[in-house]
Amino acid sequence: MSREDNHDRESAGTGSAARTDGGTATRTGTGVALSSRFGRGAVTLLLAVVLAFLVVPILLTLVSSFAAGATGVLPEGFVTLDNWAKVLGFADYGVQESVPGTLLFSMRLATGGMLVNLLIGVPIAYALTRYDFFARDWLNAVxxxxxxxxxxxxxxxxxxxxxxxxxxxxxxxGYALLKSPFMVLTVQSSFQSMDLRQLEESARSLGASWPRAFLTVIVPNAKRGIVAGSIICWTLAAAEFNFTYMVYSRGPEPFAMFLFRNITNAPFLQQAAAISVYFCIVVAAILTLQLLGNAGFTTDRD
Amino acid sequence: MHLPQRVGTALFAARARTARAWLRLRETVAGLLLTAAGLAVAATRNGLRITIGVLAGGYRRLPAPLRRGLAGAGTAVYGALPGVVCRLLDRAAAGARTCIAPRTERERERRRILGLTIPFFVLAIFAAFVPLAYMVRMSLSANNLRNEGWSTDAWELLLADPTYRTVAFNTLWFAALAAVVSVAVGVAVTHALEKYDLPFERVLVAIISFPIALPGLVVAFLIIVLLGRQGLLTNALAAVTGPSNIDLASAYTVLGLFLGYVYSLIPRATMVLRGTYAELNTDAEEAARALGASPAQTFYHVTLPEIRPGVVAALILTFRTALAIFGTVLILQSLDVATLQIDTELNVGFNSQVAGAIGVVYFLFILGFTFVALRYVETEVVEI
Structure with a gap:
């Protein structure tokens, strides 16, 4: 917007003149406005800069994880799998606790959180979409x-x-509580695209009890949203850091704590490999979400 | 009648009988429970030394005159109660009956709503309300290791010490600035994605959404990759300008932290704004362009007013998210914001009371901000 704003300020004089007479075509003859000449280019350039800002560090991390050294502008010495081997615990030496162990532990935690979210998120999403009741809006916000x-x-x-x-x-x-909004929202958006009242009433008039109608007719129809919500919750919980950092003291190490220890202590290339493991998980999640029709890693449908 | 028909009829009758019996049983149970509750109230109020359980169980089996007498006494006691208590008891009794033996479709629906929302409430109580109550108590505790004794020292310190005012100020201006910049950039990015015919749009959207999945910790690492002592931009600048690259490293400065915040927030702002842009009516824009308005004028006078709800929603979401960022600032450490201060309080001398007090203020601020902000937009649009 900043660039658009600049252009707008540059043409502010003519802009206000155009507004006073109701925006009719009085500006003909003053030449082409700056924004029609450069506006599109500037905005596209900004998009390119933002994309580079978001993607370059990720790609560089991924590339560095296969490099042997990183002292110059760009990492060098390709292609070596040493860093991955160290991080994944295949090398003779390396990090004390390898990724598979800690990642497996985190995956189990994330799966647990996801299952709890399924149990609480799907029912409340249905109640909020299908019924109207006392303080519904407040409960929805919460x-x-x-x-x-x-x-x-x-x-x-x-x-x-x-x-x-x-x-x-x-x-x-903790993960279940922190990530439950993503499940509720994704499932809710699925429910909103269905005619719930009609579905429920058809099932019931054909003889299904209400629990049966809910479990065998309505829930399977919202499969897409439920799967998408599960993926989002799972991925976010697998590397949840803020909560984990506050409560973790001893015992098996969650993946986020492993990343934290690596980022604060390990050599750069090993950090890169450790984080790349998580990137792979996110890429897999995004690809699956896109197959399901979501616009990337969001609850938003394409 | 043929045999199969007879069997069918008999089965049907048996099923109806079972259903009736089941309903009667539930009504009876509900009645007994209510009677027990009423008698319990009567007993405690009148100081009668009777075993409530025995009475409740035997009430139905009592001879009719005695039962009527008891009911009369109950009614009399009930009538003597203050009106508010009566109403509350009525509500509770009606609610209990709705749950145990609903009679109408409306009551069955109420029971369903309750059943559907109870799991959420259970989680919210045990994972949010109870811990938050403990945190409030923690801020007033005299002992820093467990909740013991009472002391308002932490709160007095919070009010008196200017350090905490600085922390609050830092938190707010930094989050607000990051939110405004991210939404501004987000508008431009969304505009380009939605209005211009760019190749691979789906891929671009997926790439922009990628950072939403990254914890703040990883974002800090990515900023170090760009701007740290061995960072890409640092090294590139050093190669061009010459000075030692240590001087150029800005990952650990406020600018680096700001870029970290923006890195997390731009994708979220973009995803919220995409929703609004998708519902945009392009007729007005085309009319404005046809009438001779420049693209900038069209954007400012036509598009911007239409996407205003989305912009407000994106600002609310990014501001809230910025307030909660912790991992990024823990690694980069360049500005004292509230989340980092909580960590510092715990690391230096374990001032759990002060940490708890900051936590309480922080939570109340986010809660208050959210509910005030929701008056201006729909709840659904605030979430990514």
Whole structure:
């Protein structure tokens, strides 16, 4: 917008003149406005800069993870799998705790959080979409907006459940609460595209009890949203850091803590390999979401 | 009648009988529970030393006159209660009956809504309300290791010490600036994606959405990759200009942190704005262009007013997200914001009371901000 704004300010004089007479075509003859000559180019250039800003560091990290050295402008010494081998625990030496162990632990935690989210997210999304009831709007806001930041929730968890906060049970509970809005929102957008009342009533008039209608007719129809929501929740929980950092003290290390230790201590190329592991997970998640019809890593449908 | 028909009829009758019996059973149970509740109230109020359980169980089996007498006494006691209590009891009794033995479709629907939302409430209570209550108590505790004794020292320190005012100020201006810049860039990016016929649009959208999945920790690392001492831009600039690249490294400055914030926020802003752009009516824009307005004028006078709800929603979302960022600032450490201050309080002397107090203020601020902001936009559009 900033560039657009600049152009607008440059043509502010003529702009206000055009507005006073209701925007009729009085500007003919003053030459072509700056924005029609450069506007599109400038905005496209900004898009290119933003894309580069977002993508270059990711690609550089990925490329560096296959390099042998990184002292110049660009990493050098391709292609070596040493960093990956060290990080993945195949080398003789390297990080003390390898990625497979910690990643597997985090995957289990994320799966646990995702299952809890399925149990709470799908029913409440249905209730919020299908029925109208007392304080529905408030409940909707609470269910789809993450109201507690991870750091604060972690701080509160440690004091409320001193013995359980850092265990798998505490982590799963925290992840479930923190990521539940994504599940509710994705499933809700699926429900909103269906005629729920008609579906429910048809099923019931054909003799299905209400629980049966819900479980065998409505839930399967919202499959796309449920799967998309599960993927989003799972991916976000697999590398959840803020909450994990506050509650983790000992025991098996979650993946985010492994990343944290690597980013603060390990040599650059090993950090790059460790983070690239997570990039691979995200790429897989985005590809699946696109197959399901979502516009990338969002709850938004294409 | 033929045998199969007779069997069918008998089966049908049996099923209807079972259903009736089941309903009667549930009504009875509900009635008994209510009676027990009423008698419990009566007993505690009148100081009668009777075993409530025995009475409740036996009530139905009592001889009719005695039962009527008891009911009369109950009614009398009930009538003596203050009106508010009566109404509350009525509501509770009606609610309990709705859940145990709903009679109308409306009541069955209420029971369904309750059943569908209860799992969420259970999680919210155990994972949010209870811990947050503990955190409030923590800020008022006299002991920093467990909730013990009462002390308002932390809150007094928070009000008196100018450090905390600086932290609050830092948090707010930094998050607000990052939100405004991200949304401004987001508008341009969305405009290009939606209005211009770019190749591989789906791929571009997917790439822009990628950082949403990255934790703040990884974002900090990516900023170091760009601007750290060995960073790409640092090295490139050093190669061009000559000075030692240590001086150019800006990942650990406020600028680096700002870029980290923007890195997390631009994708979120873009995804919210895409939703608004998708619903845009292009007729007015085409008319403005045909009438001779320049693209900038068209954008400012026609497009911008139409996407205003999306812009507001994106600002709300990015501001809220910026407030909650922790991993990025923990690694880059260049500005004291509230989340980092909580960590500092815990690391230096374990001032859990002060950390708790900051947490309470922070949570209340986010809650208040969200509910005030929601008055201006629909809830659904605020989320990515």
């Amino acid at each position: 269910a789809i907006l993450p109201l507690v930041p991870g750091v604060i929730l972690g701080l509160a968890f440690v004091r409320a459940y001193p013995h359980n906060a850092g265990t798998w049970f505490g982590l799963v509970t």
